[in-house]
Structure formats: structure tokens, C-alpha cells
Amino acid sequence: MSKSRIVTIDDQKLHFYTMGKGPALVMMHPSPSSAESLLPLAKELAENFTVFCVDTPGYGKSDPLVKKPENLRDYTRFLNKAFFKLGLEKPALYGSATGAQLAIRYGLEYPEAVSHIFLDNSAHFDDDLRDKVLKNYFPDLTPKINGNHLDIIWTMVSQMFQFFPWCFTTEEYALNRPQMPLVVLQMVAMDYLKAGEHYDVAYKAAFKHEKGEFVQQLKIPTTIFRWNNSIITPYIDSLLAFELPSNINGFYIEGDAAERSMKMTSFMNSISKQIPIHTIKESAMEVLPDEQVIYVKPTTYPPKIEATGKYLHDAWNQLVLSNTHLNAKAIQESLVDWYSSNSE
Template sequence: MSSEICPDNLLVIITRHFLTIPATGRKVHYRRCGSGPLLLMVHQSPRSSAEYSDLMQRWGEHFTCLAPDTPGFGQSDPLPETNGHEPEIDEFADALAEFAAALGVSRCAAYGFHSGGIILVTALKRHPELFSCLAVGGYAIWSEAEIALFGERYLPEWHPAPYGEHLTWLWNRMLEQSWFFPWFDLRDEARLSVAHADVTRVNQAVMEMLDAGNAYRVGYGAVLRAPRDIPPVDGDVPPCLITAYDGDPLQAHIDRLGDMPEGWRAEKVSTPADHQAASLSFLKEHAGEALCPDLAEDANEGWLALDRGLIHWRGQRGGRLVLHPPAAEMGEPQAGEIAIDLPGHGLSDGFDDMRSAVLATADALVSGSIDWSSLPPGDPAELYPDLTPDRYGTHLVKAWSAARAEALFEPWYAADKDHAIPLDPAAIGLAAIARRARARLRAGKSAARWHAILAEQTP
């Protein structure tokens, strides 16, 4: 919460917030960092605002960087269907304007990469008064042949499978998207010069896909189907810079843009750093000097800023603090309760001293007691397998296997008749397994550390 962070820390700490749109009840999650004029940052699909974390901290010297999760991605609610039809690009653009209005923003600069740029250009055409300028990284102008090539293959249905086989597909899909474009086109002509096997980057993209689920097809599909037209030459629109670097598959599309409005220009640059430098310079030149207004946020859910990170909480301030077991999800708080994601779990940051972080959270948010939760039975060395991401994505399958067995045995690793538990159809359902697996993946090594703290806490 921005009100709980000292101004000196605003350039180095990214705060996180929820805002419920009053007219629709749709919840939007956004990140904030920095000070100065407001810069709205729209991420690409199927990612989340987390992809801008490093950039926000650098650009926070010049702007108040504000990055929402677009509908259906990250922690933001999806847009509803209308008359049985999935939302299209106009609805995503209008949702962005609706979010800005609910925040209290009337005009701002904006930046978007790839599909984020498509959403922004569409929003600019529909709501030109909202923007002082745009900077866009790569703007797609697909040919009919390219659209035909993509077809439905680019956005296949993606659902949990009983034994976690969907996770094998997901890992390799996200791994190889930097190798070929489109990702399924295994031809030398489709190879990318920016290929990598960076486990951290791949895992981040995988975790974001786990958040979106099959709903990724809605937001991503709306972008792919969007009309590829920029404002007319005589359009009365704010200035815009479009750049694309060597290795970006959209760099060739710079030549397809055609004539542009006054104040618009497009350039090819050499590196991602050149793209970011050119974008920042353009934004600083055209953003104006208006400072960011006080921004709205929900009162019943958010993040508490401590010295070393953020703790995600939900519920009613002042009551009893309820803690969930290690490697599990936050429970739903009842009246008079507040629940948190344990440090290193869920949407909370990791802390070296987890117990102190919980106690500091209790001091800040509650006036009642702490429900520490019960100590899970079993050997912690078995309960919490190593889920460190690896080159082959095997950590995903480990998490799924453990989450599935949790519905069958207690402790889950003791697969014999003496440890079998009654079957609960809800617990063995694929959605429930998927939630438990994601909770384990998010917790990682923090789960075993919290188990040790509980063991010390238990008489």
C-alpha cells in the first residue's frame, strides 16, 4: 500500500494493489513504482504486469509507473461475455479506460510492448483524451497469409489433465517461443535470433500462464483478431513512437505501417536496450508535467509493505490473524478475521526471517490473536520436495504429483493402506489439484522453512 511506504523508498519498491471497478464489480490488480507524471504500462499477452518489474524500477526515476494486469491475466478478473460472445479488442481498450477513470486518472503517458501496444493504440483511437503520448514496442500488421498460418493453432485449448501432462506441454511451449515464431512453426525460416533457455524467464512465463489458465485464449485472441490499423494521417491524436529491435519478429512490420498521423514515427533499433532508451526519451519529451493523482484502491485486500517486501492480505483489519499451513493456499477470512499469504507463499514476497515478518504484519493489521494453524503430519524432508525450476520443467510435474496425492493419502507421500484417507470428489477434481500444485510452486523452499517455525511454535 503506497500510504505505508516512505517517499524515499518509492524508487526502489514496487507496491501492489487491487481496485474493484464500481460499475461492474470487476477486480483489477496493478503494480506501482516511482514518482512524477503518471506512466501507464500495458503488458503483452499472455503475461502479467510482473514482466515490467525491472523496467518500472528504472523508469521510476522519471515517472509514477502504473502497470495493471489486463483482464483475465495475472490477478485481474476477466471480462464477461456479451450475448454469448467473447470480448474483442474494443472491450479490452474500454476496460483500460474504465480502470483509469476508477483510479481517478484523466490523462497520462503510456507504454506497451507487442500486444500491450495493440491494446493501447486501440484505446487511443477510442479515448484520445486519456493519453498525452504513447511509446510502443513492436506493432503487428499481419498479412492474410500470416493470419491463416496462425489460425487456431496459436491458441490451443489448455486445461489441466489428470496426471499433469498439460504441464509438460506448457513448459516446452513457453521455452520454445523464443526459438521459433510462431512457436509451433519448426522451420529454419521461422527461427529467431533471440533464442534462449533462461530457466528464470521461462518459469515466470509458465507461472503467469498457470494464473490465466485457458482464459488466456480470450485476451490473447482479442489481440490477434484486432484490426491492424493505426489512426488516419489526418487524425487528431497524441504523439506516438513505435520501435522494434533486431531479433524482434515484429521488426519487419515497421515497414508495413504506412503513412502515420502527425507526431507519429516508427524506427528500427539494434537492441532491447536501444528500444527502451528511445521509448523513455520520447515519453519524457511528451508526457507533460502533471503529477500523478492519489490513486484509488480496495480497502478489504492489498499488500502490506515491510522493510524487505510485501505481504498479501485479505479481510477485515483489526480482527484475528489467520495463517494457512505451509505449501497451501490462503484461506477465506470470516467476519472479524484477516488472512495472509505466508511469507514466500502465494502473492507474498519471501523473507529471510519469516516469523518476524508475520509478527510485524500482525502488529500492523490486527488487534486480536494469531491462529498459527496446525502442524502438518509427516517428515518435512518428504512433505516438501525440492521444486527449484530446472531446464526440463520437472518441478512442475513434482508439484502436480504431490498435489494429487494430497487428496488420497495423509501424509501424501505415504502411499499405503494405513495412510489412505476418504475420497472427496471436490479435492480430487482437476481444478482443486491445479490450485494446490500452484500453491506448492509458489511456496518453493519457504514451505519447509515455515514448517520448522510451526514445529517450534507447537507446544
């Protein structure tokens, strides 16, 4: 069973879930989600690793960095202090998407402090595509009291599994795959709502870092997972097409999501025997105080999820009518809590 914990560095809280036994494995999530998204995989790895699923600063339950990060080094510098305080002397790192770029940068900055890196959804983008993504992929999602930002979020979420990048809807970028179930779209929409107006800070920094040249520079054992059903498979292939040193290897997975999880878990567990075990400093971990969202909750269940996204507006309007004293940011927090507390 996972424990929700924090470690405090310079008055800033880094939140993580921890579970399991064995050598340390730090897991870092995609943007704009949180460590919660990694818990199913973490539970599969917990028999062979002591797993730490970390909320990137500014996401999930972690405080944002005091100074707005300019690049991934600002994150890895803070993470290094936190890992040192926790006694994570030479953990393995797993990262997906933004988390993968954090793992790469951490390995470049602190090669002596990492035993193995597992890269999931790590890619290479050429400069032209990267520039277009940075200009179009990250709209302003500042909460508006009229709820109009919800339309942008639902457009992003709906197109995300149909096109990559989501913002380019021509055939060149079409994924030609079935739309995800509504429950998945709802989950991703909630990730954006939870992350709030600063959802793009680590996200943008990661896109700027998504270059094969950085991976080539890694000196420690590294595994790049290549899954044929990823929405960025062509760009993972672009990364694997680089001339990579012998310490970096691709691990190819066919099949569906269940096979992906099974094969990744099996491979990572086999590597656990090569990871040194260090004494983790339990005394450095603190329990995160409970924070309750204060608002007037409508007596009915929130509107049912539907494909147009109109349900989000309906829920938003109900909360605004019941909480006329709250600003848009507080309404957004209430919306997330209302759906979370009725997730069944």
C-alpha cells in the same frame, strides 16, 4: 517501492502496481503474463512518472470481465471507467505485445484521454499469417488431473524462442538464436499456468487487432520501439513500412536487452516533460486482500527445473498424491504457489 492496489468498477476489481512521482504513465503487459513482468522497467521510469502497471482483466490479480470479451473494445471500455475513477485524465500509455494493442485501441476510442503512446513489440501481420496463427497458436490448456496439459505448455515455451510463431517449426519461421536459459523458460511456463485455461482471451483479441491500418488512424503522439533482437522484429518492420502520419515515429534500438531498457527508459523519461500532471484520486485505490492458496505442501523443495519439462510432471504428481481432494484447477494453483514460495 511499488504498491499493490485495486480499483473496483461494477463489482469487478482491476489490480495494478503503482509507484513514482510525476505525470501518469499506464503500462500494459503482454499475454499471458501479468503486470509483474513490467515492474523492472517501471522502476526505471518511476523518477519521472507516476507509474500504473495494470493487470489486464482476467490476468494477474484482476477479475475477468463479467461477459467474455469479444474484442479489445470490451477491455478499453472497462479500462476507461477505471482510469476515470482514478483521476487519470490524460496519461501516457506504454504497451508491449497484447498491451500495445490495448494501447492502440484505447487511443482510437479515447483520443482526448491520452497524451502519448509508447508501443513495444507492436507489429503488423498479413491476413494469411493471422488466420494461421489463430488456428494453431492457442491450444486448449484446460488443467487435466493427469497433468498432460503440462506437456503442451512446455512444448510451447521451448519452441517460443526458437520459432515465431512457435507452432510453425519449419526453417521459414526459425529464429536461429540460442535457447533461453531454463529459468526464463520456467518463468514463461508459470505465466501460462497462472493465466489458466482462459490464457488466450485477450491474446487472441490482440492478434486479431495487429494491423498497421489501426496504427495509421491514431491522432495522438505515438512512438514505436523497434529492437533488433525482438522475436517479432520482421513484423515490427512490416508495421513501420506503412505510410504513417507525422504524429507517429519509430525509435530504433540496437544492442542487447540492457541497452534496450536503457534507451527506452531514457527516451520515455525525456517525453515525461510533455505529459500533463493531474491530481490522482488516492481515495479510489483499495488494498488487495491477501489470498492464501490452501493445499498440503510437500515437505521437500519442488523438483529442479530441467530441459525436458519432466520436472513439472513430477511436481504435479507429488501435489496430486498429497491433495487427493483437490481438482485439477486447484492443483495448478498449488503448483504455481509451490514454485513461487521456493523461488530462491
